[in-house]
Amino acid sequence: MNYDFCMDNLIRVDDPKDWAARLSFTVQSLVMTARLALDNDGSGLCSDNERMAVAADTLEVVSALMAIVEDGADQMETSGGYGRYRKPNATGCIDG
Secondary structure (H helix, E strand, O other): OOOOOOOOHOOOOOOOHHHHHHHHHHHHHHHHHHHHHOOOHHOOOOOOOHHHHHHHHHHHHHEEEHHHHHHHHHHHHHHOOOEEEEEOOOOOOOOO
């Protein structure tokens, strides 16, 4: 789908780590919404093309929100020394 604007440039936050957890639940809900739209027969209210277009639009928003979740999770890992940023102990091994 082609847009005159980039969804990633439209949806921004000042501090992604403050939003990451909250937006992860929103992303999950939007994905479920898109799945339900595609599974539903439309009850004659819309065509298959319209349902697919709505699902595609929803997934564009999901993609933009996931960028915030990913940045926030990365910032939290960096600042807390978690995940790939975990520091090895004195023996050179990573505990846990």
